[in-house]
Amino acid sequence: MLRTYEGILEGDRVRWAGEDVPATDRPLRVHVTVLEEETAEEERGQQMADALSKLADSGAFSEIEDPSAWQRTIREDRPLPGRNR
Template identity: 45%
Template sequence: MRTYKAILHDNQIEWLERPPETSGALQVYVTFPEEQDSEISSKRGKLMAEVLAELARRDTFSTIPDPVAWQRELRAERALPDRDV
């Protein structure tokens, strides 16, 4: 079984990517997500805010004198996908 992303408008399916190749009618199974994406994003955002507040409370990054320079160093050290070094 293959999965294709689509949006259901009333009784019409709008494919969000290339639809399956068919000739004629095709039986499909539609599965609805338990939560809407906006609800999930909202929960993730709240959790992220709580985690960041806890990191600030613990003074986690206080030993880093220049956070911008530290972040540049970290980014420079990692290999980027599909790029020769």
């Protein structure tokens, strides 16, 4: 059975914050998960997916007939030898 212990990371040390921590004098193998960073990354991904879904639903850019030509115009690409004919 996995148990979770609350602690505070201070440099390279963990200070236990909860009362239900193992009482031992020997080294203890632990797994630490930083939830704030994972949650923020997951939220960013979900926000991006939501934004792209709304963009697709709105039909934005649907009037562009040739996306490649549009990109070249927007980026002001120079013709490359043997590539743009």
